[in-house]
Amino acid sequence: MRHFSSGRLIGILVILLPVVALFSLTVGTVSISWQDALGAVFGNASGTQINTILFDIRLPRILLAIFVGAVLASTGAVMQGLFRNPLADPSLIGVSSGASVGASIMIVTAGGAIQGGALVGLSLVSIGAFVGGFLATLLVYRLATSGMGTSVTTMLLAGIAIGALAGALNSLLSYFSDNDMLRQISLWQMGNLSGASWLKVSIMGVVAVLLMSLFPRDSKALNALLLGESEARHLGINVQWVKRRLIALTALGVGVCVAVAGLVGFVGLIMPHIIRLMIGPDHRWLIPASGLAGAVLLVIADSLARVVVIPAELPTGVLTAILGAPFFVVLLLQQRKDV
Amino acid sequence: MTMLAKDISLHLSGFDLLRNISLEVEAGKVTAIVGPNGAGKSSLLKVLTGDMTASKGDVYLNSRLLNQWPLLEKAQMLAVLPQHTLLNFSFTADEVVGLGRIPHQTGIVKDQEIIAEALELVDASYLQRRFYTQMSGGEKQRVQLARVLAQIWQSSALGDQFLVLDEPTSAFDLSHQKLTLDIVRQLANKGVGVVMVVHDLNLAARCADNLVVIDGGVIAAQGSPELVLTETLIDDVFKVKAVISEHPITKRPLVIT
Numbered sequence: 001m002r003h004f005s006s007g008r009l010i011g012i013l014v015i016l017l018p019v020v021a022l023f024s025l026t027v028g029t030v031s032i033s034w035q036d037a038l039g040a041v042f043g044n045a046s047g048t049q050i051n052t053i054l055f056d057i058r059l060p061r062i063l064l065a066i067f068v069g070a071v072l073a074s075t076g077a078v079m080q081g082l083f084r085n086p087l088a089d090p091s092l093i094g095v096s097s098g099a100s101v102g103a104s105i106m107i108v109t110a111g112g113a114i115q116g117g118a119l120v121g122l123s124l125v126s127i128g129a130f131v132g133g134f135l136a137t138l139l140v141y142r143l144a145t146s147g148m149g150t151s152v153t154t155m156l157l158a159g160i161a162i163g164a165l166a167g168a169l170n171s172l173l174s175y176f177s178d179n180d181m182l183r184q185i186s187l188w189q190m191g192n193l194s195g196a197s198w199l200k201v202s203i204m205g206v207v208a209v210l211l212m213s214l215f216p217r218d219s220k221a222l223n224a225l226l227l228g229e230s231e232a233r234h235l236g237i238n239v240q241w242v243k244r245r246l247i248a249l250t251a252l253g254v255g256v257c258v259a260v261a262g263l264v265g266f267v268g269l270i271m272p273h274i275i276r277l278m279i280g281p282d283h284r285w286l287i288p289a290s291g292l293a294g295a296v297l298l299v300i301a302d303s304l305a306r307v308v309v310i311p312a313e314l315p316t317g318v319l320t321a322i323l324g325a326p327f328f329v330v331l332l333l334q335q336r337k338d339v
Numbered sequence: 340m341t342m343l344a345k346d347i348s349l350h351l352s353g354f355d356l357l358r359n360i361s362l363e364v365e366a367g368k369v370t371a372i373v374g375p376n377g378a379g380k381s382s383l384l385k386v387l388t389g390d391m392t393a394s395k396g397d398v399y400l401n402s403r404l405l406n407q408w409p410l411l412e413k414a415q416m417l418a419v420l421p422q423h424t425l426l427n428f429s430f431t432a433d434e435v436v437g438l439g440r441i442p443h444q445t446g447i448v449k450d451q452e453i454i455a456e457a458l459e460l461v462d463a464s465y466l467q468r469r470f471y472t473q474m475s476g477g478e479k480q481r482v483q484l485a486r487v488l489a490q491i492w493q494s495s496a497l498g499d500q501f502l503v504l505d506e507p508t509s510a511f512d513l514s515h516q517k518l519t520l521d522i523v524r525q526l527a528n529k530g531v532g533v534v535m536v537v538h539d540l541n542l543a544a545r546c547a548d549n550l551v552v553i554d555g556g557v558i559a560a561q562g563s564p565e566l567v568l569t570e571t572l573i574d575d576v577f578k579v580k581a582v583i584s585e586h587p588i589t590k591r592p593l594v595i596t
Contacts, residue, residue: 086428220441226428227438230390231421235490236414236442281428 004278006285013292017066020296024062024303025054029311061196065302065316066295067208068193068261071253073294074215076268077275077287078246081222083152086276089269090254092159093247094136097166099258100189102132104173107184123195125188126259133255136162141247149240150247152229191264191317193302200260207256211249212291218242219283226281266321267294270328277331297324340401340499341365342417342532347386347396349379349556356382357393357556364549366499366532369523371547373540375577379556380536381422381505387534388419388503401498412497414442418490422505424483432458432466432474432482439489453492457485462518476510484519491531502526504535508542520546540594544568545586552576568592 025037032050040054075090083092091097106128140162144155174182221242224232229239257264272290279285301319308314342364349357357379364370364387372380385391387398389405398405400417408416418439426435433454440450458464461481466474471482484507491500504523508516523533523546537543543550544564551561554576560567573581573594584593 084425084427223434224438224441226430227424227426228421231419231424233390233410234388234414234417234419235438236411238410276428280434281430282434 002278002280006279006282006289009275009279010285010289010292013289013296017292017296017299020299020303021062021066024065024299025058027303028053028058028306057196060198060201061193061302062299063201064196064204064260065193065298067201067204068257068264069267069294069296069298070291071204071208071211071257071294072264072268073271073297074211074287074291075250075253076294077272077283077290078215078218078222078250079268080272080276081225081281081283081286082243082246083156084226084228085156086273087269088156090250091163091268092156093250094140094159094162094166095133095251095254096258096263097163098136098139099129099133099255100263101136101166101169101173102128102130103188103258103262104170104185105132107181107188108173108177126200129188129262130255130259133258134251136166137247137251137255150243152243187315188262189317190315191262191320192315193261193264193298193305194313194316195260204256204260207253211253212288214245214249215287216284218246219287222246222283223281262315262317264298264317264320266317266324267297270324271297274324274328274331277335341399342387342501342534343399343402344383344387344393345397345399347393347398349382349386349391350394351391355556357386360396360553360556360558362387362551362558362561364501364532364534366501367527367530368532368548369527369546370532370534370549370551371543372534372536372551372553373538373543374553374559378553380553382556383553384419384503384505384534384536388417389413390419400501411442414490415495415500416491416498417501417503418487419503420483420487420505420507422509424479426471426479429470429472431468431470432463432485433468435471435482436485436489439486442490443493445493453489454485457489457492458482460488460522461485462515477512477515480507480510481515484522488522488526491526494530499530499532501532501534504533506536506538508537508539516542540568540573541586544592544594545589564592568594 022034022037026032026034030053032053036050037054040051072090079090079092080086080088103125106124110124140155140158143158144150174185177185221232221237224235224237232239271294272286275286275290275293279289297320301323302316305314305316305319344360344362347357347360360383372383374380386393400408400413436454436457437450440453458467461484463478463481463485466478466482471479487502491502494500508519511519527533547564549561550564550567552559552567552572559576560572568583570581570583573579579596582595584595586593
């Protein structure tokens with residue numbers, strides 16, 4: 001038996017998200033009372049210093065965490081459905097490995113120019129990551145597409161091949177980097193939300209809203225695809241069109257995520273999995289619920305990242321796994337008991 | 340109206356899987372396809388349902404070329420049950436059957452009603468809230484059967500409906516085999532054209548209006564079971580010596596080996 005009805009879980013998450021977001025506003029190197037935080041959000045400024053911390057640092061960072069978490073988890077749910085594989089995650093289509101190479105190339109070749117060389121407010125690393133992710137996805141998609149359509153199995157293998165190649169390129173770039181570059185590369189690969197700006201938030205927000213409003217159109221198609229491609233076709237689904245659209249949206253979403261936050265792992269793989277264990281695989285509920293849960297997880301993880309080693313900060317990506325993995329194990333044990 | 344294969348051939352990687360096959364599946368009739376392993380039965384079904392495109396020849400659904408029907412309209416007239424369905428996500432039985440309602444816009448209330456009725460028809464009401472991944476082979480196959488039944492539950496304004504079944508009874512015990520044949524007969528009486536691949540010749544003889552024997556990619560014989568099932572044909576096609584008798588109750592041919 002499932003432990004939650006989908007409506008109830010989504011309801012709980014919708015209430016939980018603003019609560020954790022408000023909590024997150026109050027924590028950090030400087031503690032702010034939740035009254036001040038709430039007041040500031042609704043326009044009663046209580047002091048310039050607090051206002052600066054809230055509006056220039058914490059609020060963009062929290063919104064970025066919400067959007068990145070939602071996009072990573074919902075694209076994870078979509079990829080697992082499309083690949084009919086609960087172990088798939090958005091990185092399977094090559095976007096993360098490509099982005100990682102793109103970012104490393106920028107760090108190594110443009111090393112000195114990184115701080116100064118910002119293009120319309122976005123760092124060269126972000127742009128390198130997005131371009132790298134986009135090119136890798138295009139390559140994987142091309143390799144898997146023939147006259148017969150796109151083969152999901154070939155895509156899986158091509159993704160692994162491109163991932164391995166990207167891994168090698170990354171090692172090569174690391175080998176030729178100096179200590180400072182090496183540290184930048186590995187920090188980038190851990191995923192971090194500390195670079196949040198209103199520009200990043202706006203771009204990420206537009207992408208998140210776009211994805212969340214387009215995914216529901218294909219929920220039923222994804223449900224049918226779980227039966228198999230030929231079965232989905234016999235249920236009236238234009239499988240090739242659905243695949244192309246979902247892969248393009250995922251590449252866009254994850255590409256922008258890695259560009260603004262680096263490689264935040266775990267959310268895209270495990271969050272849809274956890275939600276599926278709770279409410280089942282129906283994508284009409286799975287996608288929005290995963291998105292909300294991913295947002296909640298990333299906001300909590302980022303709040304902790306800011307406080308556990310005050311006055312320093314941990315990379316956010318480290319904490320998503322530390323928080324999410326035990327929860328996932330508990331769910332697995334519970335499911336084993338039920339069977 | 341009919342589902343019609345006109346002189347189709349299928350070549351794949353240098354092999355002739357089907358050669359010059361012409362087949363007419365009439366609405367309201369049951370067509371059974373039999374033949375030895377590798378004879379081309381499943382390939383024929385794939386061409387008939389549009390999963391594969393014939394190298395030569397055309398397939399028509401209700402006198403329009405199959406690939407000219409919009410996918411959604413085709414799905415409202417033609418339901419296909421494959422031999423195996425690899426579903427390893429934990430949908431409940433009623434969710435799986437609900438997938439069969441995807442091509443229709445009848446609303447959730449009507450759909451729930453149809454899902455419950457379809458599950459009851461295949462003797463699977465007790466599975467409604469159970470997880471597909473935890474069912475036995477026979478239970479899974481019954482749920483899948485209910486899914487394709489739900490897909491063509493109501494008649495379509497677009498044309499006659501057809502149901503294609505690839506070895507629907509392979510995982511069934513005796514009572515569920517009989518249940519499947521009864522359901523197939525009921526559907527035919529309602530005007531649905533049914534095509535099924537079966538391995539058991541006696542099962543085929545019992546339910547088929549038109550029996551098609553395929554051997555080596557060509558049609559070896561077709562017609563009513565009484566005419567088609569002869570001792571020489573079984574020897575020629577299956578290389579098995581058999582005696583043809585008559586079923587004491589149904590009066591259908593009975594193959595004894």
